[in-house]
Structures are given as structure tokens and as C-alpha cells.
Amino acid sequence: MSDDIEDVEDDAAGPVEAWLEEVAARSGQPADVVREVLTEHGVRAHTALPRPHRLQVTEVEFEGTRPVPDGDEKADPAGVPFRFHWKPGPGVWCLASTGKNEAGKSSVLEIVLWCLRGRSGLQRDVRSWLHRVRTQFLLDDESLVVEMTVTDGVPAGTVASQQTGVVLVSFDGVKAFEESMDAFMMERLGLEPLRTQQKPRGEVEALPVTGELSWPSYASGLHINRKGLGQLLGNESKNALPTRLLELFLGAPWASTMVSAAVAQKVVAAQLSAARQRATADAEARRAQLGELSRKLDTERARLDALPGQQQAVGDLTAAYRALADATQEAADAQRELAAARSRHDLLEEQRYSLASALQAAQEAVLAKAFFHTLMPTVCPRCDTKVSKEQWAKEQEGQCSLCTSHLPASAHQAGVADHEDEGVDPESLRQELAGVQQAVEEAASGLGASQRRAIHSAEAFTQAETALNSALRDPGIAERRAAELAVARLEGAVSERKGRFAALDAAVDITPLEQANDVLKAAEKTAHARRTAALKEVLKAIQKDIVTMGRALGLEMLQRVELGTGATLDVWKGGQKHSYGSVTEGEQLRLKIVTTTALLRHGIRSGVGRHPGLLIIDSPGAEEVDSTDLQLMVQDLVKLTDMAPELQVIIATARGQDVASIIPTGQLRLAPAGERLW
Template sequence: MAGVEPDVVLDVHRLHGVEAAGTLPRPRKLIVRRVSFSGVKHDAAGFERFSFDWDGLDTGLWAVLTDGNSQGKSSILKLVLAVLQGRLPGHVKPDVWNWIDGIDVSFDIDGIRFGVAVRKEVGVLKPSEARARVVRGMDPAIAVLHDGPADASFERAMSDVFMEELGFAKFRSYRSETDAASEHGWPAMSSALFIDGPGKAIFGGVANDGLPIRLMQLFIGMPWISTYSAASTALKSVQADDKADRETSGTQAGRAVGRRAELKAELAGLRETLAGLPDRDALRADLRAIDAQLLASGSRIASAKGQVDASTRAEADAISIHAGARSALQQAQDDAAAGYVFRRLRPSCCPACEASVQIGRFEATASETCGLCGNTDPPGDASHDAVPHLRDAVEDAARELRASRKRLAAAAGELLAAQGERERLEADLQAKGDAYVSLPDDTSILCAIAAAEARLDELARASAPVAVRKYGEHDLAVLEATVDVVEGKFKPLETEVLKEVSDALLRLAGEFGVRNLESLRLVGNGRLDVSQGAARCTSATLRRASRCASGSRPPWPSSTWRPLVGSDAIPVSSSSTPPARRRWTPRTSQP
């Protein structure tokens, strides 16, 4: 397709939601079986209760006729439309909706009965204050589909009923006013069920978004319509984007040059002003650095305190060892001195028994022998021999004590230095913090710089060729080919069906009394071309010219309403004998 690989075509279709749906739809039949409503009419004449019940409806052509206008014909049909759409009060006139207190509509979809009942108080205008009940089936097999306020939930329930039962799927269309695709469901589809006087569209109440064409194709039952709608909508969206891209490229280049110069000058002035302000970033960096130094200073103080504690304990141990060594030295010296003294004593009597010592004993005894007991002294005195070693120990202990005190002093000095550094860092942090807080606010300048840079960037992108496309390079070609191929698949059948519809319309128009009508042709774009009396016009022109005959008096008594009954395809002609009359309440109580 379009000289593109099949995989690329499938990717484009997936991207834009285009799916193949070429099955011929199965015909579905919707028949309104009963329309009933009641209420209290109040006007200048007073209050009067009224009721309307149109029962026994079936296939064929039915009509509501009166002998004049403003008798309620349009209100009946608009009530039916409002109920089928789930949008109350719809297009019903406010005064009529104000009078009504009950509505009942029954209809069949392919033979399955559905019923809608709406109840409210007379005078209530808000749909949310009314109650709506939707049921499927007939007694005893009834399924309640909705029972609640007649608001948006009621509309969703009715939409679900018809979309499901009629086998419809939402379709997309492109809205040129907004350059965007929109999705349409039952509210748009149901508008094709009613023709509400002269308008721009034959099918549906809205002429934009190509809705009349899509609704005509949908209700005629053309295959490939959902595929065609998705592809054509995507194609229009891509074409619009492609056109915008081409128009954007180079359109404002001349004016952009001067504007860029102005913005650059403005940007330079703003940056110069910002540069004259204190450097906020540098201050923040200094504050972060001081925080890191404070953290290291805390670790240093903790380490110094540990050293002081250890040195203090070491000094105490050294003091204790030194005192012990000195005490031991003194004890040894005292012991040695006492032994020397006692060995040279010359007592005159025994200390134990006081017996007199023999004269000349001490002179006859060697100096190494005790004059009292005669024991020989050891070769050397232990205390006397230990004195030199203890004196060395005292000197070692004194040296260790001096070293421990020196280490303690060094640790204390380190602690004082660490604490002094911390105090200095804290003071510096306070000063830097005060300076940062007192900085002038540069937010407005930064915002102005950012805005100027953004405008410069926008101008640069607007004046430069578009480098990035919203869609791929093959999207446009693939979608154009898809639309052509899909249109070729259903166009012959559409032309054939529209020919049959045109012939049927021409026959019906003649049977309803339209004179001098030569041809009617319903074309694929939803327009009805009319040839009447050698003049060519459209259905809108014909309707405007025929409005004067829309309220002419019927050929039977005005106090009755009468349906025209015929087969599914051929209605009763205007010259047929009127069927049996059916009465409703007098006109004075009609809405």
C-alpha cells in the first residue's frame, strides 16, 4: 500500500486506531409500541389535568394530525426522542415539561420489549429530581436496567441499551474548528431517527463533523463504515498537522530577528545585574566546607580528649611507681644503716637476762662475729647491696614521670588547639550564615533571565525548520491510500442503495401530494437534490417553500387524532379511506 512495507502500514493503522471491519451489518428493527404521558396543564385559564395514551403502535407509517398548530404534535415526538436518548427534557418546551408528571414509552428492538417510565412532580424542571426506570423484557422475566434519577446515569443506561442491542460502535469524526478528532455515540446516532423541521442536515441534528454522511451510511448498513470513519478522521488530523507544520516553517522569520536582538540585549543586562550581586553559590560552598571542617574538628577534639585521659592515667601510674621506688630505696638505706649500727654495739649485760658480759669478750671476737650470740655475719648485707639497684630504679621512675608529664602537657595543648579551632570555625560559620541570610533576593532576576531564555528558544524553534513531526513520515500516504481503498469497497453498494432510497422518496413524495416533482436524488454526502418544475434545488429549499402547507386542516373532525397505517415499505396513500378513529382527551386539556 502506497509503496510502504506491510508492517509499516499495520503500525500506522494501529497508531491511529484504524481496524478492518468489512462485515455487512445485520438489519435491526426498532418499533415504538406505546407512548403515554400525563400531567396538569396550567395557564391563564386555570389548571386542568390531561393524559395522552397512544397504544397499539406497530410497523408502518403513523401520523399525528390536528386542525391547527400548537396542539401538541411536536411535543409528542420530542418526548419520544428525549426518552430514547435518555436526555430529559430534551427539546420539549419548558412549559410542557413543567406540566408533565408521568411518561411511559414502550419499544421493541428485534422483538425484545423495553419499557421506560419517568415520574416527577408537576412543576419540577430539574431532571435529577425526576425518577426514571428502564426494564428489559415482559412479565415475569423483567430485568431492571436502571432505577434512579433521570440524570446523566439515565442517559448512560439508554445509550448502553441501544448501542448493545443495535450492535453499534462509537465512531470518530474530525472537527475542523478545533483541529481535533471527536468521538460520537448514541446521542448523535439517535438524532438520525427524527427529522425536526427544515435544517442543514437530513440525517441528525448536527451538520458539522461530517455527521450526516456517517449517520446515513450507518443506518443504511454499509460495510467498512467504522474503518472508513477512523481512517478519514485520522487522515484529516494528519493533514491539518502537516499543513500547520508547513505554515509554521519560516512564517515569522523577519519579525523574529528583531525580537531576538531585543531579548538578547535584555538578557545581557539581566546577567550583568546578577553578576554584581554577591555570589550566593560561593557562600553556599563555603558553608558546606565549614560544616565539613567542623565535623573533622569534632573528631580531633574527641581524639585529643582521649589522649589527655590516657596521659593523665599514665602520669598517675608514673607518680605511683616513682613514689614506690623512692620508698624502697629509703627502706634499704635505713636497713643498711641500722645493721651497721647494731653490729658495733658493746653491751655490758645481756639484754635478755641482764647477766654481765665477760670483760674482754668483744675484743677477743672477730669483727664478723656477733659479740652477743657469736653468730658470724653474712658475707654481705642484702639491704646494703640493694641500694644501688633501687637508686637506679628511682632514677628510671623519675625519668618516666617527667616523660608522662610532658606527654600530658602535649595532649592538653592539642586539646586546647582543637577547641580553639572549633570556636573559630563556629564563629566563621555564624558570620557566613549571617552574610547568606542578608543577601539580596535574586529570584526575580533569575525568573526574568529564564523567561528571556525561554522566549529566545521559542523564537529559534519557530523560525527554524520543523525537525520533529508528530506523526511518522509514512502516515499521510498510508492513510490516504487506506481511505481510497476502503471507500472503493463500499461506494458501489452505497450508490445502489441510495438509488433505491431516492426512487422510494420520489414515490412517497408523490403519494403525499407533492406536485411537479420530477426527480429526487440522495447523494453520498447526505444532500438531497430535488428537480421540481424544471428547477433544481435542495431539500432545504424545498422544505422552506413547503412550510406554509405543514399546518393545513385534515379532512376529518378536529377532535380526534388518527394514525396512517401501512405496510413496512408502502404507506397508505393520501386518497385511502381513513382508518377507524381513536380518541384522546379534548383539545382543551392537551399540552
């Protein structure tokens, strides 16, 4: 949205606050909820609209090649080249022929409209003839030029500023051109998309289909032709478009707010209805499911109660379960005991083996030392020097003949002394080994007992398991057990749905939707009241203009009209009331032109009308309009442009002789008799 809106809203803080207070009072919702809902749904208070913008075509140029007419053997088979160039300005301008309908007048208008709105209304064959198109127009004070090449009917080109040469839009393709011009013109003219909604076909509970009508729809208010006679304003029958165009012509305050709120409210109302239906359906489904579960529970309980005496069988089954549990526990205990006994036996066996090895090593060491100490050395083992008699004599004194160290008294004593010095006592090892050997024998005995217990407990477990399986295969037991399980499951399901699941009936919180629906409904009604009050004041004057101009255009029996705020027109003529849609096409054409003219006149006079000031009328004399009426119609348009010099009206007619004297000099492009304009 343009900055103009923001400025208006800031300046209109008083009316906006008053409106918000009224919305809060009407909806019964707090002010903070009102603001939150309106913000969430994009509904803003538009007490007035931005300043009007002006649009004027200043130059039209196109060229191409037209196919050779059948039977023209002299023409170039490649086709007949053509070029058209025209420079209209403000006021009434006319493209005309004399008695020839296929002179290319409507095609010129459609080319202009194609360049302005991005959407082509040209016939396929004519569009395929084009090679290059250039249209220049003024948007306020800026001169813009649309220039494109056309290949097989597909456009590619740019929109540029004539003053600066800056390219503002580039496009390549039919869809790209329409989308580019849509965004460009909406922003430049300060327009908002027209929000719409309609009910989907066939689906009662479905959300309404929402959409937007943008620049091509707005632009239909610039064009009056035969195809659009069914609509009082514009040429499209899309939802709410005539009403929005009426508001556009008159610059109606609060109109945008009213439409935004109305569209949002219908969407929210549909969501609310769907939420309520879902909540009701879910609650009913849960109640139905609870009822079905309760019925099944009663059936299973009755089946269980009806089973014949099974007390003894049930007792046997319980005993079998208990015996299996005891056997299982006994087997587990026996296995743990066996594992402990095996671990103790293995540990003692390992200790016995270690002591036996140590004792053997100690005994071998004693014997070795005793042997070596009895030997008499003759030479030194290091250097082979012979041991002298003197050295041998020292051994008698208790010294070693080689190193003079002290020798024990005897080899046996030396072995014992050395062993004691090392702290290893073979006798102690012998005694310790005997104690460990006894412990190993005791552990082996305990291990055997544990193994026998484990084997016995395993056999008891197998017997208990076999007994239980045998009991379970009893038909009576199996049936009772199945019934008991079914009852238990059903009791749990019923308990859940009566307890935790019961809260689901209130779990769908539709309060936010109800609040939003109330706020949006109040916003739409209050904005509608303000918008309608503003429009009714101006529509009275416009109705008088419609009657005056209508009589001047040949509607001699026209008594009065009533122009509704929804762009409806009721007509009183010949003492009878008629709707716009029920009168003849010739009368529709006159009424549409005079209504559009009256709205333009008021908008220009008041300075608030937002119609851009360009009106294109195709064939105003085609529908039961005699020469005098056509001349009066064109004269009135000329008077309108005299009153508003910035207004531009472009007319195409095949009755050039009727309007030639009325169109200002230099503003009529008349094709020679029987020939085309291009």
C-alpha cells in the same frame, strides 16, 4: 464494539488483507507500519455492518397536573389533572386533532422520544406538568419498559425487561438519564459512536477539536419535524451527521473505516504541522541566538583589544596572584609543622611526667620496706598471741618469729632484694627520666621555632592578600579582567551552540507522524473508494424512487434528483437545478419524507439497512401541503409499512379530517373538535 463486527472481519479476511496491501502500496509504508498505525488510531476494516435491529413503540402512558387556564374560576386552583394512555403497534399510527394546533400531539411524540433517547425535547412548562411517565417498546424480540417519576421536570426511574423483570438501567437526573440511555441503546443496537472533528475558531495552529456523536444524534434519524427541515437526514446540523445517517439507512460497508481514518488523519496532520512549525521556529530561534552571541563576542573582543597598554599592570597582577598562592602554601605548611611539633612536645611531656611518678613510687616503696623490716613484733597481728623467746631465738637463725619464713640478712638487703624481685630499678628509671627530660627541652625548642614560622607565614599571607586586593582595585586591571571574563563566557556559549546544541535542529523526529499521516490518508482514500462504489450502485435505484414518490406528493415539476454519498440532494425541476437547501420549506418537507421513505424501503428490501424501523413525523401537513398531497404522502407511508410489516410510523397532524380515511382502523387517535388529546 459488538461481536458481530469481529465475526464479519474474520469472515472477510480476504478483502481486509487486500485493503491493507493497497494502503501499504498507496502510503509507501511497510505492512507492519501500516498495521501498527491503524491499530494505534483505532481504524479497523469494517467491510460490512452487524445485522439490523428493530425498534417499535408498544405503549405510552403518562399523567400529571396542568395549570388552570386564565379566567377559569370554576377550575380547581391546584390544577387540572390529566392522564394519557395509548398502545400503538406496527404500521402507520396517527395522533390528530381537527384545526387545533395546541392539542398535545407533539408533546406525546416528544415524550416517546425522551424515553427512547434519554434527551428531552419537551418544552419546560410541559415537562414540569408531568408526574409519571411509562413507555414500553420492543427491541428486537425483547419487551423493555422505561418507567420514571418526574419532579419539577427532573426524571428518576429505571429501564427494565418486561419478560424477566430485571432492571437494566437506573437513573436519577436529566444528565444521568441521557448518559444511561446513550450507553444502553448504543450497545443494544450494535452502533459505534460517530467520530467527528472540526477546526477550532481563531487558532490556526491548534489541533482540530474531536468528539463523538452517539445515540441522541443517531436517534435524530427517527424524527422528522419542522425544526430539522434544513437537514436532508436527521434534525441536527452537527458535522457529518447526515452522511452517517445515510450510511446507517443503507448499511454502507467501509463507512466506519473511512470516517475513523479521516478523523484520525486530520488530527495527525495537525500534530505534524505543529511539530514542523515548532522545529522550524526552534531552529530559527537558535540561529538568531547564535548570531546575537557572535555579535556580542566580536564587540567584547574589540573592547579588550582597544584597552591601552596594560602589560605591566597585568604582570603585576599575575605576580600578586603568585605571591598570594605561595604565601597560602607556606602558611599551610607552617601550620602543619606547628601541629606536629606541638603533638611531639605534648607526647614527650606526658612521658616525662609518667617516669617521674614511677621513680617516686619506687623510692617510697624501698624506704617503707626498710622501715618495717627493722621492727621487732611482740604479738601476732592476727590473734594477739605474744611472741615467745623461743620464736625470737629463731630469728637469730634467719627465720621469721611469726611465720618461720626465711629473713634477709638486713633490712637494707631485704629492701633491695624485694625491689629486684619486682623488676623495678629506681636507678634505671632515673636515667630514663633524664633522657626524656632532654628530649622535652629539644621538642620545646622546636615548637617555638614552628610557632615563629607560623606567625611569619600568616603575616606574609596577609601582606600578599593586601597586595592583590590593591592591584585588583586598579581601574585598568578591573576593566581588562571584566572584558576577559566576558570574552571567555561568550566563546564558551558560541562553542556550545555550534557543537552540542547544533544537533537539536535534527532532534525533533517527525518521521512517525509523517508515516502515520501517510498511512491514515491512504486508509481513508481506499476505504472511501470502496464505500462510495458500494453506495453509488444503490443510490441510482433510490433516486428513481424519490422522483416517483415526489411527483405523487405534489412535486409535479420534479424531473430528476441526484442523491450524493455525502447526504446531499440536487433537484432538477422546471428545467433548473436546485440544491435541497434552496427550495421552499414545503418542498423540503416533501423531499425529506420521500428521501427517508425511499432509503427505508431500500434498506428493508435489501436486508442490510440498519435503521431500526421507527419513524416519527411531526406535522407533515403544516408546510404548504394541500389536502390531496397530504393524503398521498400518508398513503405512501401506509404502502411502505404494508411492504415492511415490522416498520412503525407515528404521525402527528392537526389535519385529522384529511387523513382519517387513510389511517387503518383503530390506528388513529383523534381529539374531539376544539379539544386536547390529554
